[in-house]
Each structure stands twice: as C-alpha cells, then as structure tokens.
Amino acid sequence: MIVEDTALDGVKIITPKKFGDERGFFSETYTQSKWDAAGLPFRFVQDNHSLSAAIGVIRGLHFQSAPFAQDKLIRVLRGRILDVAVDIRRSSKTFGKHVALELSSDNWRQLLVPIGFAHGFCTLEPNTEVFYKVTNYYSPQNDRGLAFDDPDLGIEWPFPISDVQANARDRSWPRLRDLVDMFE
Ligand SMILES: Cc1cn([C@H]2C[C@H](O)[C@@H](COP(=O)(O)OP(=O)(O)O[C@H]3O[C@H](C)C(=O)[C@H](O)[C@H]3O)O2)c(=O)[nH]c1=O
Numbered sequence: 001m002i003v004e005d006t007a008l009d010g011v012k013i014i015t016p017k018k019f020g021d022e023r024g025f026f027s028e029t030y031t032q033s034k035w036d037a038a039g040l041p042f043r044f045v046q047d048n049h050s051l052s053a054a055i056g057v058i059r060g061l062h063f064q065s066a067p068f069a070q071d072k073l074i075r076v077l078r079g080r081i082l083d084v085a086v087d088i089r090r091s092s093k094t095f096g097k098h099v100a101l102e103l104s105s106d107n108w109r110q111l112l113v114p115i116g117f118a119h120g121f122c123t124l125e126p127n128t129e130v131f132y133k134v135t136n137y138y139s140p141q142n143d144r145g146l147a148f149d150d151p152d153l154g155i156e157w158p159f160p161i162s163d164v165q166a167n168a169r170d171r172s173w174p175r176l177r178d179l180v181d182m183f184e
Pocket residue numbers: 048050059060062063119120121137138167
C-alpha cells in the first residue's frame with residue numbers, strides 16, 4: 001500500500017498493491033492493520049456505491065455537518081472520475097483550496113478525504129461505478145453541500161458547466177462565501 005500526501009493536509013492518495021496473473025488480479029483494497037500501521041486510524045462504518053450512466057455527471061460537492069461528519073475513502077470500481085476535495089476548515093491555511101485528481105479502475109488509486117472537506121466528482125466515462133467507505137452514518141438532516149460551480153473555488157471541471165448533469169438539489173447549494181456549516 002502506497003500512501004501519498006497531497007497539497008491539502010490530511011487528503012491522501014492510497015494505492016493498494018495489485019497482484020496480477022494470467023487469470024486477472026487480486027488486491028486487498030482495504031486492510032485495517034495496514035492503515036493502523038500507516039498512522040491512519042480511521043474506522044469506517046458504512047460502504048456506499050454509486051453508478052453514473054453518463055459522462056459529465058457531477059456528484060457533490062457534499063459533506064455532512066457535525067455530529068455526523070464523515071471521513072471518506074473513495075475508489076472507482078469501473079470507469080474514471082475527476083475526484084475533488086475542497087478545504088472548508090475556516091482556520092486552515094488552505095481554506096477554499098482544492099485538489100482534483102483522476103481516480104480510475106486502471107490507476108487503482110483511492111482518495112482519503114477527511115472530515116473538514118467537501119467532496120465531489122465528475123465522471124469521465126459512461127457507466128462509472130464509485131465505491132466509498134465513510135466513518136459515520138448517513139444523516140439526511142446533516143447532509144450539506146457546496147456549489148460545485150462556485151467561481152471562487154476555481155475548480156476546472158472537465159466539461160462546460162452547461163453540459164454537466166448534476167442533481168437538481170445540488171444546484172441549490174451555497175457558494176463558499178455563503179456557507180454556514182463549515183469546520184474550524
Ligand atoms: C449519501 C447517501 C444517500 N442516500 C440516499 C439519499 C438519496 O435518496 C439517494 C441519492 O443520494 P445523493 O443524491 O446524495 O447521492 P450523491 O449525489 O451520489 O451524493 C454522494 O456522492 C458525493 C460525491 C458524496 O461525497 C456524498 O457522500 C454523497 O452524498 O441515496 C442514502 O440512503 N445513504 C447515503 O449515505
């Protein structure tokens with residue numbers, strides 16, 4: 001398992017080992033003892049799985065407010081995404097900054113997005129399936145979001161905003177400057 005830092009403190013790229021042979025491959029995609037040994041003492045309690053049929057589907061930018069805030073570990077089972085994490089920790093030196101990187105079933109990379117960040121992705125292929133583990137349970141009352149097309153974030157989505165398919169609900173989410181439920 002390779003653990004790499006990103007420009008945002010706490011957001012990490014995790015790449016598990018893949019054993020290939022003539023049949024295909026085998027990979028331990030999550031091993032608690034390896035995470036503990038790497039100083040990543042997260043405890044995930046829920047697995048999520050989404051399918052997006054089209055290219056240019058944007059999901060997010062989501063987060064859950066306290067006390068249901070979630071750390072997330074995202075990976076792609078099929079297809080490709082541009083995965084994005086935005087720092088919404090008010091006192092952070094990288095507040096409002098984001099990282100964006102491609103996760104795919106080919107590069108086998110996973111992204112660890114800790115509490116304090118909004119998360120979203122845009123699909124880069126049809127029929128993309130995303131699987132992610134979270135450290136707290138779903139709480140609709142605590143489901144929050146940040147406008148993915150907030151110009152202050154400067155996220156370079158791979159398609160014109162007019163062409164993306166986003167959940168209508170997500171479109172009503174606030175810009176960063178109007179966000180209330182942030183983290184310290
Ligand atoms: C997140 C979630 C949703 N749901 C139900 C609620 C809705 O009826 C339906 C679709 O939910 P939503 O439109 O919020 O799904 P996405 O737009 O894919 O949002 C997710 O994808 C972005 C990228 C994230 O990072 C979030 O964790 C997550 O909210 O599933 C559940 O029953 N449990 C859950 O944990």
